[in-house]
Amino acid sequence: MTVPAMERLVRAARDTRGYVAAWRAAHPDGKVLGVMPMNFPRELAHAAGLLPVIVPDDQEPVTEGRALLPEFYCGFTRNLADQVATGRLDLYDAVFMADHCIQLVGAADVARQLQPETPVFFGMLATSLSDAWAGQKVAEMMNTFREEVEALSGSKVTDESLRASIAAYNADRRALRQIFDERTAGSTAWAPTELQDLVASAMVMDPVEHLALLELARAEKVGQPRDERVRVHLSGHMCHAPRRELLQVIEDSGALVVDDDLWTGRRFLSTDVDEVLEPMEAIGHWYTSRNGNLPCPTRVQHDADWDTWLVESTERSGAEAVIHLMPKFCEPHMLLYPELRKRLDAEGIAQLLIETEHEGIPLEAFRTRVEALVERVLRKRPAYA
Amino acid sequence: MTTRHYLGVDLGSTTAKAVVIDGLGGIAASSTIAMGAVSRRGMQRAIDAALESAGLETAELSGTVSTGYGRKLVPGVQRTFTEITCHARGTSEMVPGVRLVIDVGGQDSKAITVGSDGLVDEFAMNDRCASGTGRFYEVLARALECEIDDLGALAMQGNDDLEISTMCATFAETEIVSLMAQDLPVADIASSVHRAIAARTLALVAQVGKRTPVVLTGGVARNPAAVHFLSRALRVEVGVPEQPQITGAYGAALLALEADQRGRPVQDVAGADHLFPRTSHDEPGHSCAGCDGNLAGPVDLGASIAVRR
Numbered sequence: 045m046t047v048p049a050m051e052r053l054v055r056a057a058r059d060t061r062g063y064v065a066a067w068r069a070a071h072p073d074g075k076v077l078g079v080m081p082m083n084f085p086r087e088l089a090h091a092a093g094l095l096p097v098i099v100p101d102d103q104e105p106v107t108e109g110r111a112l113l114p115e116f117y118c119g120f121t122r123n124l125a126d127q128v129a130t131g132r133l134d135l136y137d138a139v140f141m142a143d144h145c146i147q148l149v150g151a152a153d154v155a156r157q158l159q160p161e162t163p164v165f166f167g168m169l170a171t172s173l174s175d176a177w178a179g180q181k182v183a184e185m186m187n188t189f190r191e192e193v194e195a196l197s198g199s200k201v202t203d204e205s206l207r208a209s210i211a212a213y214n215a216d217r218r219a220l221r222q223i224f225d226e227r228t229a230g231s232t233a234w235a236p237t238e239l240q241d242l243v244a245s246a247m248v249m250d251p252v253e254h255l256a257l258l259e260l261a262r263a264e265k266v267g268q269p270r271d272e273r274v275r276v277h278l279s280g281h282m283c284h285a286p287r288r289e290l291l292q293v294i295e296d297s298g299a300l301v302v303d304d305d306l307w308t309g310r311r312f313l314s315t316d317v318d319e320v321l322e323p324m325e326a327i328g329h330w331y332t333s334r335n336g337n338l339p340c341p342t343r344v345q346h347d348a349d350w351d352t353w354l355v356e357s358t359e360r361s362g363a364e365a366v367i368h369l370m371p372k373f374c375e376p377h378m379l380l381y382p383e384l385r386k387r388l389d390a391e392g393i394a395q396l397l398i399e400t401e402h403e404g405i406p407l408e409a410f411r412t413r414v415e416a417l418v419e420r421v422l423r424k425r426p427a428y429a
Numbered sequence: 430m431t432t433r434h435y436l437g438v439d440l441g442s443t444t445a446k447a448v449v450i451d452g453l454g455g456i457a458a459s460s461t462i463a464m465g466a467v468s469r470r471g472m473q474r475a476i477d478a479a480l481e482s483a484g485l486e487t488a489e490l491s492g493t494v495s496t497g498y499g500r501k502l503v504p505g506v507q508r509t510f511t512e513i514t515c516h517a518r519g520t521s522e523m524v525p526g527v528r529l530v531i532d533v534g535g536q537d538s539k540a541i542t543v544g545s546d547g548l549v550d551e552f553a554m555n556d557r558c559a560s561g562t563g564r565f566y567e568v569l570a571r572a573l574e575c576e577i578d579d580l581g582a583l584a585m586q587g588n589d590d591l592e593i594s595t596m597c598a599t600f601a602e603t604e605i606v607s608l609m610a611q612d613l614p615v616a617d618i619a620s621s622v623h624r625a626i627a628a629r630t631l632a633l634v635a636q637v638g639k640r641t642p643v644v645l646t647g648g649v650a651r652n653p654a655a656v657h658f659l660s661r662a663l664r665v666e667v668g669v670p671e672q673p674q675i676t677g678a679y680g681a682a683l684l685a686l687e688a689d690q691r692g693r694p695v696q697d698v699a700g701a702d703h704l705f706p707r708t709s710h711d712e713p714g715h716s717c718a719g720c721d722g723n724l725a726g727p728v729d730l731g732a733s734i735a736v737r738r
Contacts, residue, residue, distance in 0.1 A: 409554065415511045419511060419514045423514075
């Protein structure tokens with residue numbers, strides 16, 4: 045019996061190990077590169093013949109890794125440390141990361157310390173994107189990344205192979221964006237957990253294989269008119285997926301997610317790599333332009349701010365409220381949140397802050413809060429004609 | 430003379446409250462039953478007591494709304510609302526003009542700002558920590574070996590100048606025992622803990638912004654020391670409704686009344702819910718998850734997107 049495309053995508057999203065094992069079986073000489081979110085250009089690794097997999101929070105409880113990083117580190121980084129401590133990170137032949145946040149650097153250090161046989165490469169990318177020298181520095185680091193993946197794979201990254209990888213990932217992102225646009229437009233009822241699985245599977249799978257399944261899954265999806273629940277925008281979780289059960293509770297509490305800026309959502313899809321520029325130049329340009337398309341509080345750019353993006357996004361999507369999903373304790377998000385809150389207040393957009401945790405999230409308390417937000421919006425809705 | 434009556438039920442973590450109101454919003458009867466965590470038996474006893482006191486049968490009710498953590502366990506309701514909405518609604522009716530409601534329940538505490546229209550503006554709830562909730566006061570009373578009803582009077586006799594370093598409901602008990610072992614006056618310990626709890630509540634208020642008038646609701650509002658120290662921490666007078674425990678249930682009953690009024694005939698009630706242009710809960714495109722509840726047919730209280738899709 046043929047397994048439906050959506051089910052295969054869900055499997056890949058939720059069982060990285062299973063997908064990687066199948067890929068290794070089909071590619072006996074292939075190597076799998078674990079990529080830490082959010083800024084490493086997977087196109088380079090793919091062009092070198094590697095399978096670049098963005099290392100997910102596997103949502104397992106933090107056990108042996110508990111002592112490796114302080115409790116005030118976010119759940120994702122502590123989960124990564126736990127993956128190292130329990131041998132779950134041995135899935136990858138190497139782990140690469142581009143500059144991200146100080147907590148994730150800590151997790152990479154744990155990997156380097158406890159798994160010395162696994163190459164761990166950490167490349168700093170310029171975070172101050174308004175500076176004149178940023179582009180040059182980024183280009184230099186992208187070339188270093190290229191050399192590192194070539195050394196790992198033993199294969200050269202040619203302009204031709206890089207163009208092909210760029211085109212493959214762009215096509216997959218475009219198809220995903222189309223699905224997100226349909227959700228926002230209200231023409232197809234994709235649940236947030238479904239969209240999360242679609243994006244999470246894209247982070248794991250080969251892009252060509254993923255795109256083929258994605259198109260099938262989209263064709264399998266039956267159109268459904270939007271109901272009258274309160275339309276919300278999910279904001280936050282910038283480098284890992286929120287818990288599926290939390291997304292479920294949000295929609296079960298009378299909210300309808302119409303848009304987001306989550307890592308496992310619009311943030312991941314925000315920017316394609318230019319297919320006209322020289323490929324290495326395009327890779328650098330991809331990084332320097334992403335923050336303008338969807339701002340991230342870990343980057344500094346004077347002409348880009350998340351609060352303005354958020355307000356404009358709610359205008360486009362018709363979202364009536366914003367639910368902030370802030371992982372404990374994501375410093376960049378925590379530091380920027382007051383700005384977001386003030387701006388949304390000034391714009392009269394209802395909002396709710398939910399601080400998420402890696403495990404033991406109080407779902408019933410969250411349900412009450414989301415329902416209260418929904419009630420608040422409903423009671424202030426204009427009357428139907 | 431009005432013949433319509435409405436029931437509001439607040440099934441909380443430690444008590445069940447039921448309020449029956451008449452068609453003008455006046456309280457006809459109320460009951461509060463302490464029965465332990467979200468007890469169905471407690472709920473039924475509270476409902477039965479309120480109905481008996483009002484001289485009504487269930488069939489005579491024109492509407493029922495439930496609230497509280499156990500809101501979806503209440504049989505025969507037309508709608509559930511969160512305790513945040515219900516406390517705001519009930520308190521603004523009991524204390525017209527209220528702008529900040531601080532509700533301290535058995536296991537959670539909330540700060541709710543209320544607009545001039547009596548509707549919720551902002552709200553904040555305590556995290557998973559039980560500090561400052563009714564449960565915490567129970568722990569304190571047990572450690573001090575006094576009855577919960579006597580705790581406030583005891584604290585009012587003390588000086589609040591002892592350092593309380595933890596507000597964890599578990600570790601605070603250890604700390605209190607340690608203070609008692611030092612032969613410190615029990616009244617001083619009680620007052621110091623009340624002061625520390627008030628400071629904790631202040632942090633909750635900071636999340637929504639201080640507004641006045643302030644009203645404290647929930648069972649803890651019957652504790653005079655809790656009111657005193659909260660008032661001192663906020664530097665404003667803190668009011669307490671005559672029946673602070675039933676504001677949620679009363680708000681639920683008022684919402685049942687309003688829903689009934691809007692259901693016949695369709696009319697726009699300023700600041701209240703508006704009818705959806707649908708006729709029944711099972712119509713295509715409708716989800717009872719978070720719906721207004723004012724449609725024909727039964728509400729699916731277990732409505733889930735997972736099931737629907």
